[in-house]
Amino acid sequence: MRENWQSRKGFIFAAAGAAIGLGNLWRFPFQAYKNGGGAFLLPYLVAVATCAIPLMIMEYAYGRKIRGGSVKAFSELGKKYEVFGWLQVMVPVIVMMYYCSIIAVSLIFMVFSLGHAFGVMNWLQDPGPIMGMVVGSADSALDLGAGMSIYILVAVIFVWLSNWLIVKKGISGGIEKMSSIFTPILLVMMVVFMINAVRLNGAAIGLESLFKPDFSKIMSPGIWVSAYAQVFFSTTLAVGVMIAYGSYLHEKADIVNSSFITVLLNSSFDLVSGILVFSTLGYLVQNMGVEFTSFGTGAGVAFIAFPIAISTMSSNVVIQGLLGFLFFFCLFVAGISSSISMLESFATAAMDKFEISREKLIGILSLIGFAGSACFASYAGFNYILDIVDSYVGNIIIAGLGLIEVVLISYIYGTEKLREEANRYSDFRVGKWWDYLLKYFTPLLLGAVVVTNIFNIFTGLFKQESIGVISNIIFGWGAVAIMIGASLVLRNKKWAVKEED
């Protein structure tokens, strides 16, 4: 008997928890900044309306209709398409390997913040040396002998234990219960941090950088590519997560409004994170005389700029440490709620095809995942390989799979049948506009995004030195090749589970 979500609230919190993650906190603000500030918002909102919401409705409706994860979803369209289902659920497997190493850093900083509060160490004012101690340094992605971070390795064990314990309990016992508690806490904490940040002296400088439009950039294809990539990455669409979650929906559950709530809550979190990050950076620019560009474009913002910002919020070290603990606890919860959804995506697909108990499958997956995360605990892994794998898997593969998914489901299964399924018990109904979006508009835009992405990756290779080219081939294309190879192997295995009537 297939499990169901026990309540609508639990389902929405779990789906929002899956969509809300570390990607919101550091990725959205700098995507907006790099792509013309306020001018980025327009393509972003277009991407939410034309891609995120229609695809979310499609994934929930199709997941519930076929009562299965991505593998079953694609194999229902035709045996030859099953490989795309496996490829979809391979993405979270790869992503959660490096994702857990980032969650591990927030866990380490949580503990260090407590150390700061109780006077064991004093680091929030100057996190550079601590960051260096935790992530180490390497010359390049190929410098595999540079060493391994024992801090990240130990924290990764704890992260994977958390994943294992939550997901092995199943949908209603584990994920639903955990998300119902932590997603609202996370939302409230982030809003409190945001309100605190906008009150800081200099916050207006940061907010102006985030929101001031630069319409000279709006016709650039790059800005649209970034907006669509951000929406996909952020909402965890096209990686099997939402199809799996939809498959556990009750037959009479609302789909349309739940999709709007999931996507808009995720985007709300994007904006809360953007305002929080930029207000704090504005404060640092005003008070420390540093440039916006000095904060980098990735995890550095969260792990270097915030401890400094937290330390300047109060002169009391106990309050500083507790604020730091709260902030990194937020990051940790955001990361865990996303990583458990990634684990669930593969688990749902594998249980659809093979006769294997959830506990055994989650145990095996957690061990494989931990081994992968341990590789990213190496200095070369964390500082270089992570970025390479993320750009290949996070950009090319996810957008490509989104394009394949929307074309196959729209044209083979049919948007009209799917619309009826989505509208059956929904709070409000979607009209024919949804069919046109899925059949014509979204594939066209996604096609442009995929082609531009591939073009950028190839032309980018020619601009790099030989060590960069070799690293990209080994770790970028290597990861893609492993995913395709594993998908083909799993596709060729026989179905051990008969379909339910």
Add this chain to the structure above:
Amino acid sequence: MDGSAVLMMVIGCGAVWGGALIAIIIALRVDKKAGN
């Protein structure tokens, strides 16, 4: 803060936060009617 930045902030946040709020209110009203 620049006027265009304020306008963009109002449009962006208004659309997303307002949209989320309206969707949640609709869900709560439907659930209340259904007696859930």
